[in-house]
Amino acid sequence: MKFVDEYRAAAPARRFSEAIRQLVTRPHTIMEICGGQTHSIVKFGIDELLPKTITLVHGPGCPVCVTPLELIDKALLIAARPDVIFCSFGDMLRVPGSHGDLLSLKAAGGDVRTVYSPLDAVNLARGNPDRRVVFFAVGFETTAPVNALAVEQARLEGLTNFSILCSHVLVPPAMEAILSSKQNRVQGFLAAGHVCTVMGYTEYEPLARKYRVPIVVTGFEPLDILHGVYLCVKQLEEGRAELENQYRRSVSRAGNVAAQELIRKVFMVTPRKWRGIGEIARSGLGLRPEYAAFDAELQFGLKSMDTEEPSECMSGLVLQGLLKPSECPAFGAACAPEHPLGAPMVSSEGACAAYYRYRRARPVSPVTELVT
Amino acid sequence: MQTDNDEFILSCPAPRGRHTQIQMAHGGGGTLMRQLIETVFLPAFDNPALNQRHDAAVLDAGGTRLAFTTDSYVVQPLFFPGGDIGSLAVHGTVNDLAMAGARPLYLSAGFILEEGLEMDVLQRIAQSMQEAAKRANVQFVTGDTKVVNRGKGDGMFINTAGIGVVELGVEIGPLQIQVGDAIVINGDLGRHGIAIMATREGLEFETTIESDSAPIADLVMDMLTEGIEIHCMRDLTRGGLASAANEIADTAGKCIHLEESAIPVREDVRGACEILGFDPLYVANEGRGSALCVSFAGTPSAVRRASSAAWPLNRRRR
Numbered sequence: 001m002k003f004v005d006e007y008r009a010a011a012p013a014r015r016f017s018e019a020i021r022q023l024v025t026r027p028h029t030i031m032e033i034c035g036g037q038t039h040s041i042v043k044f045g046i047d048e049l050l051p052k053t054i055t056l057v058h059g060p061g062c063p064v065c066v067t068p069l070e071l072i073d074k075a076l077l078i079a080a081r082p083d084v085i086f087c088s089f090g091d092m093l094r095v096p097g098s099h100g101d102l103l104s105l106k107a108a109g110g111d112v113r114t115v116y117s118p119l120d121a122v123n124l125a126r127g128n129p130d131r132r133v134v135f136f137a138v139g140f141e142t143t144a145p146v147n148a149l150a151v152e153q154a155r156l157e158g159l160t161n162f163s164i165l166c167s168h169v170l171v172p173p174a175m176e177a178i179l180s181s182k183q184n185r186v187q188g189f190l191a192a193g194h195v196c197t198v199m200g201y202t203e204y205e206p207l208a209r210k211y212r213v214p215i216v217v218t219g220f221e222p223l224d225i226l227h228g229v230y231l232c233v234k235q236l237e238e239g240r241a242e243l244e245n246q247y248r249r250s251v252s253r254a255g256n257v258a259a260q261e262l263i264r265k266v267f268m269v270t271p272r273k274w275r276g277i278g279e280i281a282r283s284g285l286g287l288r289p290e291y292a293a294f295d296a297e298l299q300f301g302l303k304s305m306d307t308e309e310p311s312e313c314m315s316g317l318v319l320q321g322l323l324k325p326s327e328c329p330a331f332g333a334a335c336a337p338e339h340p341l342g343a344p345m346v347s348s349e350g351a352c353a354a355y356y357r358y359r360r361a362r363p364v365s366p367v368t369e370l371v372t
Numbered sequence: 373m374q375t376d377n378d379e380f381i382l383s384c385p386a387p388r389g390r391h392t393q394i395q396m397a398h399g400g401g402g403t404l405m406r407q408l409i410e411t412v413f414l415p416a417f418d419n420p421a422l423n424q425r426h427d428a429a430v431l432d433a434g435g436t437r438l439a440f441t442t443d444s445y446v447v448q449p450l451f452f453p454g455g456d457i458g459s460l461a462v463h464g465t466v467n468d469l470a471m472a473g474a475r476p477l478y479l480s481a482g483f484i485l486e487e488g489l490e491m492d493v494l495q496r497i498a499q500s501m502q503e504a505a506k507r508a509n510v511q512f513v514t515g516d517t518k519v520v521n522r523g524k525g526d527g528m529f530i531n532t533a534g535i536g537v538v539e540l541g542v543e544i545g546p547l548q549i550q551v552g553d554a555i556v557i558n559g560d561l562g563r564h565g566i567a568i569m570a571t572r573e574g575l576e577f578e579t580t581i582e583s584d585s586a587p588i589a590d591l592v593m594d595m596l597t598e599g600i601e602i603h604c605m606r607d608l609t610r611g612g613l614a615s616a617a618n619e620i621a622d623t624a625g626k627c628i629h630l631e632e633s634a635i636p637v638r639e640d641v642r643g644a645c646e647i648l649g650f651d652p653l654y655v656a657n658e659g660r661g662s663a664l665c666v667s668f669a670g671t672p673s674a675v676r677r678a679s680s681a682a683w684p685l686n687r688r689r690r
Contacts, residue, residue, distance in 0.1 A: 001642050107393040116573065338403055348649060 007221030008044070016226035017049040020233055027053040028236050029185050030229060031178070031321050033171060034192035035062030035349025036220045042354040044222040050229065057185070057321030058354075060174050060274065061192050063139040064091050064347035065319060067167045068273040070307035072097035075165055078134050078300050079110045085128060087121040088136040090114045094337070094346040098307055118150035118164070125154065125162035134296045137164040142194040144168050144285055145259035148266035151287070151294045163296040166286055169272055171195050172203045173283035178320055179211040186321060188232040190218040190225065193247035198263075200255025205243045212241040219247040266291055275309065275343065276316025313342035318351055325355040332360055401610030401656075406619065425623055426545040427471035427607060430538055439474030441465060442533035450493065450527055452571045454564070454583030457530055458497035460658055462504035463585050465534040467607040470589035473544040473596060474536030476508060481515040481532050486525035494528070508587035510534065536589075540596050546623035548603040555628070558591065559584070560636040561613055565656035566644045575648075581640050585658050607658075614653040 032038060038058045041047055047056050060066055076097045079086035086102070093102040093112065106112040111131075115121050118135045125133035137147040147164060154162040171192060178184055191204055196217045208215045214235035218228030228246045235242060245251055263285070272284025287295045297303045312330065317323035325331055325344065335341040337356060344350035397404040414423065421429040428441035445461040466476040481501065485494065505512060567583040569575070588607075595602060604624075606616040613635070621628045630653070637645075637652040645652045 001639055001646070004642075004646060103395055103397075104391065104393065107391075107395050338407070 004221070007219075007223045009223070012223055013049065013226055016223065016230055020054070020226070020230050021051050023230070023233050023237055024051050024053055025237060027055070028187050028233060029055045029057060030188045030190065030232050031057045031059045031186040032190040032218070032225070032228075033059040033061040033175065034190075034194065034220070035059075035065065035347065035351065035354075036194070037061070037190060037192070037218065037225060038351050039349065039354045040220055040222060040225055042358045046222055046225050046229075049226065054229070054233065056229075058318065058324075058351040059189075059321060060178075060277065060319040061140065061171065061195075062319075062344065062347050062349035062351070063143070063167070063169060064095060065315060065343040065350050066169055066174075066274040066277070067092075067095070067138050067343065068275045068307075069098060069309050070273070070305055071165065071167045072101075073099075073307050074297065074300075074302045074305060075102060075136055076100065076105055077302065078165065078296060079105050079112050081132075081300075083132050085111045085113060085124055085131050085133045086136070087113050087115045087118075087124065087133060089116075089138070091346065091348045092136055092138055094340065095343040096340055098310075118147050119153065122150050122153050122157075122159065122162055125159050126157065129161060132161045132163070132299075135162075135164045137166045137168065139167075140169055140171055140192070140195050141199045141263070142192075142197075144263045144267060145198060145256070148262045151266050151291055152262070154294060155291070160293070163294045163299050164287070165296040166267075167272075168267065168285035169274065170269070170283050170285065172207060173280050174274065174277075175204075175207060175215075176211075177277070177280050177283070179207070179213060181320070183320075183322060186213070188214040188236055189216070190228045190232065190246075191215050193217060193219040193224070193251060196245075196247065196251045196255065198256050198259050200253050200260075201243055201245060201251065202253060208241050208243045214241050215243050217243070217245045217247050217251050219250065274319070276313070276319050278316075315342040315344045315352070318344055325352040326359060328352070332356060399610075401615055406622075424545050424547065425619075427468040427605075428474065428534075428536070430472050430474070430545075437474075437538035439469045439472040439536040439538055440533070441468040441472075442531065443468060444529060444531040446526065446529050447568060448526055449568075449571055450497065452583055453567050453580050455585045456497060456500050457528065458500035459504040460585055461530040461532045462501055462508060462510070463587050464607070464609065464658055465532040466508045466510055466536075466587050466589055469534050469536035470587075470592040471544070471605040471607050472536070472538065473540065473542045473592065473602065473605075474538045474589075475593060476510045476534055476536040476587075476589050478513045479505065479510050479532050479534045481512050481530065483515070483517045484525055484529040484531075485517065485519045486527050487519055487522040489527050497528070497530075504587070508589060542596060542602065544602055544605060546604050546620045549620065549624045549626060550603060551626065553603055555617075555630070557608075557613065557635070558588075560638045560641065561608070561657060562637055562641040562645065562650075562652040562655035564658045565612070566641050566650075568656075569648070570644065575644075577640060577644060579640055581638075581644060583658070608656075609658050610656045612652070612654040612656055614651070 032041065041056060072095055078084055079102060088102065095101055102112050118137065121133055121135035135150065151164060175189060178186060201217050204215045214232050216228045216231045218224055224246060231244050231246055266288060267285035268288050269282050270284045270286035271279055271281050273279045292298055314323055314328045318325055330341055331352065335345050337346055337353065340346045344352035345356065347353060395404065398408050399405060421431055428439040431438045431440060443464045445457050445464065447457050447460060450457045465479060469476040563581060564583040564585055567581045570577065570581060604620055606620065608616050617628045617630060635653065641652060645655065
């Protein structure tokens, strides 16, 4: 398949792997930011193509995983109301709140619907004027433009029954939080290609300088990631700490300016709580005051609600790259996709889900082979 | 004495999310459905035939070995590219019989119709069922109709049950698989599931992906009369090849190794899966031989015969 197969080919992957092997003279720890990259790494076994001295740690780049518990609880409260149609992307539905998840709520009679775009939720609002339609707007900078577009569309149409439960987060502040932590062991970053497609990478240049850390904007296919690791290792070996762009077929320095303008028009930068990590200053997006009519937290009077996070889920450590999912005592036992303790086990970008899916058990020996 | 293990259990909270209500995933053909079967149905109905856990039960009736199965069809939309709920209700059930090595003979049809369903729709579906039955050499010999209030059913639901006869002295089921068995699939995976999904969600691709739902009993009969030793077969419906392999491996207590690059998936289906974030190995195929999983004595010649002689689609090898 075009645009897929050429980035998954085995021969160049082996060449990259060999080139990295040639470069390395000492141990390096590199963090891939995005959960999509984590899934590629675990699915395609990219970490196993690298020398043992290179450690890949998985970053906080899964929006579902970092959504704080209280927001899930708010979603459950809103979705339980008989006058509400609650819309969400699929992978938010199984994330456990303090009491249950959205799928259980649906089974109990709540009108919870999976949509593929926030604009589908706007359409639902238009078609159901007697119901209040709420979209769970979760995501990094990647999904912010389309969520902003949905709000703007609802405003232009004068819809009064549409709102979003907003949990937008930003990548650079999270990287800074990791880098300034005393426990930090990350020496280089693979930045998230999709986020940079929207935002460009000028925000990352000062980070690379300030913390003397190489940052390579990287794509999501196996060869992208191997190339990103190669560039990052090369910088580390040569003692450089710069911003480099591996994902040139999608990312430009300035990014998508029109999308950024839309984000700025509808959203403003706010402090944001990250699940398992805590509050990070200026790390989220919230609706601007002039869009307050579309803010579900305001519309349903839930602004002040605060929830204590339970301690049994160690996702905070996983999200900061301090613990591998398989090192968690609950992994695969008390915590599995059918009964998760935390979001990383059920999100499509969650590190725990990736390990559960691809690393739970290795075939001991091939018993049968497939013939077509 | 307290071991590390005890300590671990004490410090670990009871898992949340044990469901007190039925969720959609309980019917999805995956882990939750397996749990449902193991915790509710097997204990309730416990008997040797059921415990075989095959697509169809094989029963001894006065010296004749009968295969018996049932399946309900709730697909939406009722009509989709390449088929409809009626043809599906025939293919799914006759293929379940074929999976036990049986020649399908007779079917029942139970209709649950929603008040307000267009008569024309019902007629088209009945017609489609008759055509599919003719193709599969089976007859509908009994049936039932119920009507539910508007809003209590999705247009129509169909249940079909089927009886077939196991003519050859074969034992086919998950417990029969052996170390060294090979797996044959007779065509590409995922077309049916993606066709339904695309229609349901209003997704449009460059080409229309059509369901490849079809009866496969004849192919199975051909293989058996060829003398190929089949140990287990599965119609790869909900959950696809991966779920079927998991379930068979689980039941048999053996490990199954699949080589992803050897599994045929059409380019357009792969593309749709990439866009939608699905793994084609988990996408449904329904009542279609292309999606059959056979494990049998894995001598190279048997593999060759199975994958070329009896399975016409495999002549188009890559």
